[in-house]
Amino acid sequence: MRSFQYSRPSSLTAAAGEMGGLLAQDPDAPAAYLAGGTTLLDLMKLDVARPERVIDLSALRGELGHVHPGATELRLGAFARMAEVAAHPGVIADYPVIAQSLALAASAQLRNMASLGGNVLQRTRCSYFRDPSWAACNKRTPGSGCAALGGVNRAHAVLGTSEHCIATYPGDFAQALLALDATLVLAGPQGSRTLPFGSLHQLPAATPHRETTLLPGELITEFVIPARAWTRRSLYLKVRDRESYEFAVASAAVALDLDGDVVREARIALGGVATIPWRAHGAEDALRGLTLTETLAWTAAENAFAAARPQTHNAFKIDLGQAALMRALLQAASLEIRP
Amino acid sequence: MDTEKHDTTAPSSNRRRFLVGSALSGTVPFLPHEAEARAPLAARPPGDAAPGFALHVNAHVYQVALDPRTTLLDALREHLDLTGVKKGCDHGQCGACTVLVEGRRELSCLSLAASMQGREVTTIEGLATPDGRLHPMQQAFMNHDAFQCGYCTPGQILSAIGCIREGHAGTPVDIREYMSGNLCRCAAYPNIVAAIEQARDQGEG
Structure with missing residues (x-):
């Protein structure tokens, strides 16, 4: 880990003031806030994050x-x-x-x-981002390229990608x-x-x-x-390569407001498949006002991935993500909600 | 709490040999006053004053002055000679460095020592009573042969204590889920689960 100057302010105002002072001198000051440390210290040990000043928020x-x-x-x-x-x-x-x-x-x-x-x-788990021995990473070094595009990209995104980055x-x-x-x-x-x-x-x-x-x-x-009408009928379904302690290969956060079997309102966000937390507005629209059946859930799931662009090794994420969303919707619909 | 100060410039005690001898006699008599700290190993970056601060470990206070980069793991092992805590991956993926912070299990490799100011840390050395009686979780691990090489064991034991305290040790399924952050390359998992069930049934966490 590279050396850095360390401070541990005792209030939020002091922390923001300290950062403000650094940025006033240099808008690109290599300074970072440290909270739980589980991302930042990991990336500093990997030499991916290189702050010269660390403002530790642990006292707050x-x-x-x-x-x-x-x-x-x-x-x-x-x-x-x-x-x-x-x-x-x-x-x-x-x-x-x-x-x-x-x-x-x-x-x-x-x-x-x-x-x-x-x-x-938290930052992406893209192995090319996390390993500086790969020179090409537009996220780590702007303009350097993307090693994942022609590399091993099973874990990468199918939604929200660009020709510059496919990190999940x-x-x-x-x-x-x-x-x-x-x-x-x-x-x-x-x-x-x-x-x-x-x-x-x-x-x-x-x-x-x-x-x-x-x-x-x-x-x-x-x-x-x-708290809205759909908040309590909500769940998170996460599909992983192993049963526990693993990042999502595909996941779905869903929330439903039902009138009997009819969907009054739906909220859907997808994880593990996109470059950012991914709201599936089209899938929500496909459900609204209709009776929730397996067929309708599948239609919504297909809609959610209509714009997906697979890479060499991750096309399976489209099928898996659709199946995960369909199952999440049907599970949410079957929840017994206490009055 | 014992508030005696430990000067980091004091000569190192021969504590590691002392522990080996006592382990052979079948007890773990942790005596914190034996654990005098060494001088910091790493040079401080120029211009950084690296002010001293207090680390509270196993109900003792150690006054230390460390390079800001020093993790809690390295502070415990390299500066306080508390080598029961183990460095496995050093990236928060294996659980070997697990300690209790304010009674909760955390990873000492992903914490700066300086962030621990004002927080009580418990390592495996702090579990046995001063007269050498093992913590029930340590005894349970021995009863169930819940290890082979033993490298992950201090982290497993501290994590298991946290698991029971959190109320996540009700069933074997829960134990496996909530202990998934502690890897065991010897795959002693069935025995670890059995040991945790024994300690849980004794009301120990």
Whole structure:
């Protein structure tokens, strides 16, 4: 690991102020916030992340660690640990897709460490991105090319790709947030603001190194998830190469509001198959107002992958992703929801 | 809590040999005051003051001054001579470096030592009582022969204690799921699950 200067501010204001000072001197200052550390320290050891200044937020974890499930919304502090949220009875009962997406991610130890804010900002597991001995990676070194395009790309994305990057977004929690129309509260050197979660991640297009719309020095302080008619009939289905402790090959976060067998409203987000957390609006439209049958679920699943572009080794993700979504929809429809 | 200070510049004790001798006699008499820390191994980057801070480990306080890059894992092993915690992958994938932080299982390889200020860390050396009586989870691992080479075992035992405390050890299926972050290349998994069930039934976590 390369050397860096370290600080451990005692308040959010001090942390943002410190970052703001660095960015005022140099807009491209190689500085990074450190929260749970499970992504950043890993990438620093791999020499993929090379911050010269690390602002450790570990002293603030008590300040923004709340888990408040309410009747109208769920508020989650960005420093709440994945494990705390996954095990919270109020989240399990009323926001099941949130609890499940967190419980099915990583390992127990990592879930005890990782913050929610860091979780949604975790970097891709693309093996060409993670190994600097591959020179070509537009995400790591803009303009250098993409080794995955002609390489081993079984784990890569089929949705949202570009000729510059096909790296898969690896997380699970993000799909749950996207399906439930979550909002982010952000803080930074320029002050606070809110952002719809669906506007956080950016398609790779020609700039795969720009992954989010966060402003320089901004960090996530809170997640706000509204309670809607479909929130409690929600689930996260994750398909992996092994049964536990593995990233998704394909996953689906779904939420349904049913009138008998008729779909009043549907929310669908896909993971493991796309470059960013992937909202399947077309599939939602295909379900709305119709009776949910196996045939309709399959139609929706086909719609969700209509724009898929397979690479050499990952065409199976289209079939697998469709099957995962179909099963998730039928399972969600069969849930017994207490009044 | 014992608040004695351990100067990182103090000469290293011969604790590793001491532990080997005591292990042969069938006990694990962890005596924290034996664990005097060595001077930091890595040079500090120029211009970085690397101010000292306190690490709270196994109910003792160690005053250390470390290169900011030092992980909790390296601080424990290389500076506090607590070599029970093991370095496997060093990337958060194998679980060999598991310790308890504020009673919760975490990976010491993916934490900076400096981030641990004000937080209580428990390693495998901190489980046995001062008179050498094993923690029930350690005893259960011995009763069920829940290891072969033993390299992953300290992490397995600490993770198992966390697993029971979290309430995730109710069934073998739960134990396998919630212990999936600890890999065992010897594949002692059936015995590990049996050991955790024994400790759980004794009400130990």
